[in-house]
Amino acid sequence: MENELRIISVSKEFKDGYKALNNVSLDIKKGEFFSILGPSGCGKTTLLKMIAGFISPDSGEIRVNGERIDHLAPNERNVNTVFQNYALFPNMTVYDNIAFSLKLKKANKDTIDKEVHKYLDLVGLSEHRDKYPDSLSGGQKQRVAIARALINKPEVLLLDEPLSALDAKLRQKLLIELDTIHDEVGITFVFVTHDQSEALSISDRIAVMHKGDVLQVGTPNEIYETPVNTFVADFIGETNFLEGEIIKVYDNYAIAYEKDLGEFKVELDKPVKVGNKVKLTLRPEKILADNKMPNNPNDKYKILEGIVDEVIYNGFQSKLFIKLDNSDKIFKAFEQHREFVEQDELFEWKEKVYFYWNYEDAYLVEVM
Ligand SMILES: Nc1ncnc2c1ncn2[C@@H]1O[C@H](COP(=O)(O)OP(=O)(O)OP(=O)(O)O)[C@@H](O)[C@H]1O
Ligand SMILES: [Mg+2]
The missing domain is CATH 3.40.50.300 (P-loop containing nucleotide triphosphate hydrolases)
Structure with a gap:
Protein backbone atom coordinates (compact mmCIF):
# COMPACT_ATOMS: atom_id res chain seq x y z
CA MET A 1 0.00 0.00 0.00
CA ILE A 236 18.52 10.18 23.30
CA GLY A 237 18.65 9.47 27.00
CA GLU A 238 21.90 9.35 28.91
CA THR A 239 24.88 7.23 28.14
CA ASN A 240 28.54 6.36 28.69
CA PHE A 241 30.91 6.05 25.76
CA LEU A 242 33.63 3.41 25.80
CA GLU A 243 36.48 3.90 23.37
CA GLY A 244 39.27 1.49 22.57
CA GLU A 245 41.31 -0.23 19.91
CA ILE A 246 40.54 -3.72 18.64
CA ILE A 247 43.38 -6.09 19.51
CA LYS A 248 41.80 -9.46 18.79
CA VAL A 249 38.76 -10.68 16.85
CA TYR A 250 36.91 -13.95 17.56
CA ASP A 251 33.81 -15.44 15.92
CA ASN A 252 31.26 -13.88 18.21
CA TYR A 253 33.10 -11.05 19.88
CA ALA A 254 36.25 -8.98 19.79
CA ILE A 255 38.64 -7.69 22.44
CA ALA A 256 39.37 -3.99 22.66
CA TYR A 257 41.99 -2.26 24.74
CA GLU A 258 42.11 1.16 26.29
CA LYS A 259 44.75 2.29 28.79
CA ASP A 260 42.36 3.13 31.67
CA LEU A 261 39.83 0.37 31.03
CA GLY A 262 42.25 -2.39 30.13
CA GLU A 263 40.89 -5.12 27.89
CA PHE A 264 37.14 -5.46 27.35
CA LYS A 265 34.89 -7.60 25.19
CA VAL A 266 33.00 -6.03 22.30
CA GLU A 267 29.87 -7.54 20.80
CA LEU A 268 30.11 -7.53 17.01
CA ASP A 269 27.19 -5.29 16.17
CA LYS A 270 29.34 -4.27 13.21
CA PRO A 271 32.32 -5.98 11.57
CA VAL A 272 35.70 -4.99 13.03
CA LYS A 273 39.35 -5.67 12.30
CA VAL A 274 42.42 -5.60 14.51
CA GLY A 275 43.60 -2.01 14.71
CA ASN A 276 40.14 -0.45 14.34
CA LYS A 277 39.25 2.25 16.84
CA VAL A 278 35.80 1.59 18.27
CA LYS A 279 33.24 3.54 20.23
CA LEU A 280 30.51 1.86 22.22
CA THR A 281 27.52 3.27 24.03
CA LEU A 282 26.71 1.83 27.42
CA ARG A 283 23.50 3.04 29.04
CA PRO A 284 23.76 3.90 32.75
CA GLU A 285 20.96 1.51 33.73
CA LYS A 286 22.97 -1.39 32.33
CA ILE A 287 25.84 -0.83 34.74
CA LEU A 288 25.60 -2.61 38.07
CA ALA A 289 27.33 -1.15 41.09
CA ASP A 290 28.11 -2.73 44.43
CA ASN A 291 30.32 -2.01 47.41
CA LYS A 292 31.84 -5.47 47.13
CA MET A 293 33.32 -7.53 44.34
CA PRO A 294 30.54 -9.56 42.64
CA ASN A 295 30.89 -13.23 43.60
CA ASN A 296 31.26 -15.81 40.86
CA PRO A 297 31.55 -13.15 38.18
CA ASN A 298 30.48 -14.38 34.79
CA ASP A 299 33.13 -13.98 32.08
CA LYS A 300 30.70 -11.83 30.13
CA TYR A 301 31.18 -9.10 32.70
CA LYS A 302 33.75 -6.37 32.66
CA ILE A 303 34.45 -5.30 36.24
CA LEU A 304 35.97 -1.94 37.17
CA GLU A 305 36.68 -0.23 40.45
CA GLY A 306 36.15 3.37 41.41
CA ILE A 307 34.74 5.76 43.98
CA VAL A 308 31.40 7.52 44.13
CA ASP A 309 32.07 11.03 42.84
CA GLU A 310 28.46 12.14 43.16
CA VAL A 311 25.18 10.49 44.01
CA ILE A 312 21.70 11.75 43.18
CA TYR A 313 18.86 10.09 45.06
CA ASN A 314 15.67 9.92 42.96
CA GLY A 315 13.45 7.75 45.14
CA PHE A 316 12.98 4.99 42.61
CA GLN A 317 16.68 4.97 41.73
CA SER A 318 20.05 6.43 42.61
CA LYS A 319 22.15 8.06 39.90
CA LEU A 320 25.79 7.41 40.59
CA PHE A 321 28.70 9.24 39.05
CA ILE A 322 31.63 6.93 39.56
CA LYS A 323 35.24 8.00 39.11
CA LEU A 324 37.32 5.18 37.74
CA ASP A 325 40.41 4.46 39.88
CA ASN A 326 43.68 5.83 38.49
CA SER A 327 41.86 7.80 35.81
CA ASP A 328 39.71 10.87 35.54
CA LYS A 329 37.00 9.00 33.63
CA ILE A 330 33.52 9.30 35.11
CA PHE A 331 30.86 6.62 34.57
CA LYS A 332 27.15 7.16 35.06
CA ALA A 333 25.28 4.24 36.61
CA PHE A 334 21.59 4.18 37.49
CA GLU A 335 20.78 1.75 40.26
CA GLN A 336 17.10 0.84 40.51
CA HIS A 337 15.70 0.50 44.03
CA ARG A 338 13.75 -2.66 43.34
CA GLU A 339 13.45 -3.51 47.00
CA PHE A 340 12.89 -1.44 50.12
CA VAL A 341 16.07 0.57 50.72
CA GLU A 342 17.24 1.55 54.19
CA GLN A 343 19.24 4.73 54.67
CA ASP A 344 22.42 2.81 55.44
CA GLU A 345 22.12 0.77 52.24
CA LEU A 346 22.40 3.84 50.03
CA PHE A 347 25.61 4.69 48.21
CA GLU A 348 27.61 7.48 49.75
CA TRP A 349 29.96 10.11 48.42
CA LYS A 350 33.58 8.85 48.22
CA GLU A 351 32.47 5.29 48.82
CA LYS A 352 34.49 2.57 47.09
CA VAL A 353 32.45 0.78 44.39
CA TYR A 354 32.82 -2.10 42.02
CA PHE A 355 30.90 -1.54 38.82
CA TYR A 356 30.36 -3.94 35.97
CA TRP A 357 28.37 -4.70 32.89
CA ASN A 358 27.67 -7.58 30.53
CA TYR A 359 29.52 -6.83 27.28
CA GLU A 360 26.36 -7.80 25.34
CA ASP A 361 24.61 -4.80 26.88
CA ALA A 362 26.93 -2.22 25.33
CA TYR A 363 26.33 -1.31 21.70
CA LEU A 364 29.03 -0.69 19.12
CA VAL A 365 28.17 2.66 17.51
CA GLU A 366 31.28 3.59 15.61
CA VAL A 367 34.18 1.79 13.98
CA MET A 368 37.00 4.00 12.75
N1 LIG B 1 12.64 32.49 7.63
C1 LIG B 1 13.88 32.10 7.96
N2 LIG B 1 14.97 32.73 7.47
C2 LIG B 1 16.23 32.32 7.78
N3 LIG B 1 16.50 31.28 8.59
C3 LIG B 1 15.45 30.62 9.12
C4 LIG B 1 14.09 30.99 8.85
N4 LIG B 1 13.27 30.13 9.52
C5 LIG B 1 14.09 29.29 10.17
N5 LIG B 1 15.39 29.57 9.94
C6 LIG B 1 16.56 28.85 10.47
O1 LIG B 1 16.46 27.50 10.09
C7 LIG B 1 16.87 26.64 11.14
C8 LIG B 1 15.77 25.66 11.49
O2 LIG B 1 14.69 26.36 12.08
P1 LIG B 1 13.43 25.60 12.64
O3 LIG B 1 12.47 26.62 13.14
O4 LIG B 1 12.95 24.64 11.64
O5 LIG B 1 14.08 24.82 13.89
P2 LIG B 1 13.40 23.85 14.95
O6 LIG B 1 14.06 22.54 14.81
O7 LIG B 1 11.92 23.91 14.83
O8 LIG B 1 13.88 24.50 16.34
P3 LIG B 1 13.06 24.69 17.74
O9 LIG B 1 13.17 23.39 18.48
O10 LIG B 1 13.87 25.77 18.41
O11 LIG B 1 11.68 25.11 17.42
C9 LIG B 1 17.26 27.56 12.29
O12 LIG B 1 18.65 27.70 12.32
C10 LIG B 1 16.58 28.86 11.97
O13 LIG B 1 17.31 29.95 12.46
MG1 LIG C 1 10.41 24.64 16.05
Missing part, protein backbone atom coordinates in the same frame (compact mmCIF):
# COMPACT_ATOMS: atom_id res chain seq x y z
CA GLU A 2 1.16 3.49 -0.77
CA ASN A 3 2.45 5.26 2.32
CA GLU A 4 0.18 8.04 3.32
CA LEU A 5 2.74 10.81 3.66
CA ARG A 6 5.95 10.75 1.68
CA ILE A 7 8.62 13.39 1.88
CA ILE A 8 11.07 12.85 -0.96
CA SER A 9 14.51 14.52 -1.02
CA VAL A 10 13.26 17.83 0.25
CA SER A 11 15.75 20.69 0.68
CA LYS A 12 15.35 24.25 1.86
CA GLU A 13 17.82 27.08 1.93
CA PHE A 14 16.63 30.36 3.41
CA LYS A 15 17.32 33.70 1.74
CA ASP A 16 20.28 34.36 4.03
CA GLY A 17 21.90 31.18 2.66
CA TYR A 18 21.13 29.05 5.72
CA LYS A 19 20.46 25.43 4.77
CA ALA A 20 17.61 24.37 7.04
CA LEU A 21 16.88 21.03 5.34
CA ASN A 22 19.27 18.83 3.36
CA ASN A 23 17.66 16.18 1.20
CA VAL A 24 15.20 15.01 3.79
CA SER A 25 13.21 11.88 2.95
CA LEU A 26 10.60 10.25 5.16
CA ASP A 27 7.90 7.66 4.56
CA ILE A 28 5.17 8.03 7.13
CA LYS A 29 2.53 5.33 7.22
CA LYS A 30 -1.19 5.81 7.33
CA GLY A 31 -2.40 6.12 10.90
CA GLU A 32 1.11 6.22 12.31
CA PHE A 33 2.11 8.31 15.33
CA PHE A 34 5.35 9.66 13.91
CA SER A 35 7.66 11.99 15.81
CA ILE A 36 10.32 14.34 14.53
CA LEU A 37 12.87 14.78 17.26
CA GLY A 38 15.94 16.96 17.39
CA PRO A 39 17.60 19.86 19.16
CA SER A 40 16.54 23.48 18.74
CA GLY A 41 17.25 24.84 15.26
CA CYS A 42 17.62 21.45 13.53
CA GLY A 43 14.77 22.15 11.07
CA LYS A 44 11.73 20.49 12.66
CA THR A 45 9.35 23.42 12.32
CA THR A 46 10.62 24.14 8.81
CA LEU A 47 9.78 20.58 7.79
CA LEU A 48 6.36 20.73 9.42
CA LYS A 49 5.53 24.07 7.77
CA MET A 50 6.52 22.53 4.47
CA ILE A 51 4.07 19.67 4.94
CA ALA A 52 1.40 22.19 5.95
CA GLY A 53 2.18 24.41 2.95
CA PHE A 54 3.48 27.55 4.70
CA ILE A 55 7.00 27.10 3.32
CA SER A 56 7.75 25.70 -0.11
CA PRO A 57 10.68 23.36 -0.71
CA ASP A 58 13.52 24.40 -3.06
CA SER A 59 13.57 20.86 -4.39
CA GLY A 60 11.93 17.54 -3.68
CA GLU A 61 8.34 16.39 -3.41
CA ILE A 62 5.69 15.87 -0.79
CA ARG A 63 2.98 13.30 -1.51
CA VAL A 64 -0.14 12.19 0.32
CA ASN A 65 -1.52 8.84 -0.86
CA GLY A 66 0.62 9.12 -3.95
CA GLU A 67 -0.63 12.58 -4.98
CA ARG A 68 1.77 15.49 -4.96
CA ILE A 69 0.68 18.24 -2.57
CA ASP A 70 3.74 20.49 -2.53
CA HIS A 71 2.27 22.92 -5.06
CA LEU A 72 -1.05 23.23 -3.18
CA ALA A 73 -1.98 26.12 -0.88
CA PRO A 74 -2.29 25.25 2.84
CA ASN A 75 -6.11 25.24 2.73
CA GLU A 76 -6.11 22.90 -0.28
CA ARG A 77 -4.20 20.24 1.64
CA ASN A 78 -5.96 17.74 3.79
CA VAL A 79 -3.59 18.56 6.61
CA ASN A 80 -4.14 20.52 9.83
CA THR A 81 -1.62 21.94 12.25
CA VAL A 82 -1.65 22.44 16.01
CA PHE A 83 0.92 25.02 16.99
CA GLN A 84 2.73 25.49 20.25
CA ASN A 85 1.03 28.79 20.99
CA TYR A 86 -2.59 27.58 20.60
CA ALA A 87 -3.66 30.43 18.25
CA LEU A 88 -7.27 30.33 19.46
CA PHE A 89 -9.72 33.10 18.66
CA PRO A 90 -9.85 35.07 21.94
CA ASN A 91 -13.30 36.57 21.29
CA MET A 92 -14.96 33.20 20.70
CA THR A 93 -16.08 30.58 23.18
CA VAL A 94 -14.60 27.09 23.22
CA TYR A 95 -17.66 25.90 21.28
CA ASP A 96 -17.31 28.59 18.61
CA ASN A 97 -13.58 28.08 18.28
CA ILE A 98 -14.15 24.41 17.53
CA ALA A 99 -17.16 25.14 15.28
CA PHE A 100 -15.34 27.82 13.30
CA SER A 101 -14.17 25.86 10.28
CA LEU A 102 -17.49 24.03 9.86
CA LYS A 103 -19.34 27.35 9.93
CA LEU A 104 -16.93 28.63 7.31
CA LYS A 105 -17.80 25.63 5.17
CA LYS A 106 -21.48 26.46 5.71
CA ALA A 107 -22.32 23.12 7.24
CA ASN A 108 -25.86 22.94 8.58
CA LYS A 109 -26.54 23.81 12.19
CA ASP A 110 -27.39 20.29 13.36
CA THR A 111 -24.27 18.81 11.79
CA ILE A 112 -22.13 21.49 13.39
CA ASP A 113 -23.70 20.91 16.79
CA LYS A 114 -23.30 17.17 16.57
CA GLU A 115 -19.69 17.37 15.42
CA VAL A 116 -18.64 20.01 17.96
CA HIS A 117 -20.09 17.92 20.78
CA LYS A 118 -18.32 14.85 19.52
CA TYR A 119 -14.93 16.61 19.57
CA LEU A 120 -15.64 18.45 22.84
CA ASP A 121 -16.25 15.03 24.31
CA LEU A 122 -13.15 13.54 22.70
CA VAL A 123 -10.88 16.14 24.29
CA GLY A 124 -12.81 16.17 27.58
CA LEU A 125 -14.01 19.77 27.45
CA SER A 126 -17.80 19.37 27.31
CA GLU A 127 -18.35 21.24 30.55
CA HIS A 128 -16.15 24.15 29.42
CA ARG A 129 -17.92 24.73 26.12
CA ASP A 130 -19.08 28.27 26.94
CA LYS A 131 -15.79 29.59 28.33
CA TYR A 132 -13.50 32.01 26.52
CA PRO A 133 -9.85 31.06 25.92
CA ASP A 134 -8.73 33.59 28.54
CA SER A 135 -10.33 31.59 31.31
CA LEU A 136 -8.86 28.24 30.26
CA SER A 137 -5.71 26.59 31.55
CA GLY A 138 -2.83 25.97 29.16
CA GLY A 139 -3.73 22.29 28.83
CA GLN A 140 -7.37 23.10 28.12
CA LYS A 141 -6.41 25.64 25.44
CA GLN A 142 -4.24 23.05 23.80
CA ARG A 143 -7.13 20.58 23.80
CA VAL A 144 -9.36 23.17 22.11
CA ALA A 145 -6.67 23.62 19.47
CA ILE A 146 -6.54 19.85 18.92
CA ALA A 147 -10.33 19.55 18.67
CA ARG A 148 -10.44 22.50 16.28
CA ALA A 149 -7.92 20.82 14.01
CA LEU A 150 -9.49 17.36 14.20
CA ILE A 151 -12.99 18.53 13.35
CA ASN A 152 -11.78 19.14 9.79
CA LYS A 153 -11.07 15.41 9.57
CA PRO A 154 -7.61 15.92 8.12
CA GLU A 155 -5.67 12.96 6.76
CA VAL A 156 -2.66 14.19 8.67
CA LEU A 157 -2.49 16.15 11.90
CA LEU A 158 0.72 18.09 12.41
CA LEU A 159 1.64 18.99 15.97
CA ASP A 160 4.51 21.40 16.60
CA GLU A 161 5.67 21.06 20.21
CA PRO A 162 2.04 21.21 21.34
CA LEU A 163 2.89 20.49 24.97
CA SER A 164 5.99 22.57 25.49
CA ALA A 165 4.21 25.45 27.25
CA LEU A 166 2.84 23.12 29.92
CA ASP A 167 4.33 21.96 33.22
CA ALA A 168 5.81 18.47 33.47
CA LYS A 169 2.87 16.72 35.16
CA LEU A 170 0.29 18.16 32.77
CA ARG A 171 2.53 17.36 29.81
CA GLN A 172 2.57 13.74 30.91
CA LYS A 173 -1.22 13.71 31.26
CA LEU A 174 -1.86 15.34 27.88
CA LEU A 175 0.61 13.03 26.23
CA ILE A 176 -1.48 10.06 27.34
CA GLU A 177 -4.66 11.83 26.18
CA LEU A 178 -3.05 12.56 22.83
CA ASP A 179 -2.24 8.88 22.49
CA THR A 180 -5.86 7.97 23.27
CA ILE A 181 -7.16 10.56 20.78
CA HIS A 182 -4.80 9.19 18.15
CA ASP A 183 -6.12 5.66 18.74
CA GLU A 184 -9.71 6.88 18.47
CA VAL A 185 -9.45 9.01 15.34
CA GLY A 186 -6.94 6.72 13.62
CA ILE A 187 -5.35 9.41 11.42
CA THR A 188 -1.67 10.08 10.89
CA PHE A 189 -0.03 12.26 13.56
CA VAL A 190 3.27 14.00 12.89
CA PHE A 191 4.51 15.22 16.22
CA VAL A 192 7.45 17.58 16.55
CA THR A 193 9.38 17.72 19.79
CA HIS A 194 12.85 18.35 21.15
CA ASP A 195 11.99 16.27 24.22
CA GLN A 196 13.35 12.77 23.77
CA SER A 197 11.33 11.21 26.59
CA GLU A 198 8.11 12.58 25.07
CA ALA A 199 9.02 11.08 21.71
CA LEU A 200 10.09 7.73 23.14
CA SER A 201 6.93 7.29 25.16
CA ILE A 202 4.32 8.06 22.51
CA SER A 203 5.65 7.34 19.01
CA ASP A 204 5.27 4.39 16.69
CA ARG A 205 8.42 5.63 14.99
CA ILE A 206 10.79 8.55 15.42
CA ALA A 207 12.98 10.50 12.99
CA VAL A 208 16.01 12.02 14.71
CA MET A 209 17.15 15.25 13.05
CA HIS A 210 20.36 17.21 13.38
CA LYS A 211 21.30 20.37 11.45
CA GLY A 212 18.82 19.78 8.65
CA ASP A 213 19.61 16.08 8.23
CA VAL A 214 17.58 13.04 9.22
CA LEU A 215 20.10 10.83 11.00
CA GLN A 216 17.92 7.87 11.92
CA VAL A 217 14.35 6.67 11.58
CA GLY A 218 13.19 3.86 13.80
CA THR A 219 10.98 2.64 16.61
CA PRO A 220 11.67 4.16 20.03
CA ASN A 221 13.40 0.94 21.02
CA GLU A 222 15.65 0.93 17.92
CA ILE A 223 16.58 4.56 18.44
CA TYR A 224 17.40 4.00 22.09
CA GLU A 225 19.23 0.67 21.94
CA THR A 226 20.83 0.82 18.50
CA PRO A 227 21.63 4.45 17.70
CA VAL A 228 23.29 4.96 14.30
CA ASN A 229 25.95 7.31 15.59
CA THR A 230 27.37 9.14 18.57
CA PHE A 231 25.03 12.10 18.18
CA VAL A 232 21.89 9.95 18.38
CA ALA A 233 23.29 7.90 21.25
CA ASP A 234 24.07 11.05 23.18
CA PHE A 235 20.91 12.98 22.34
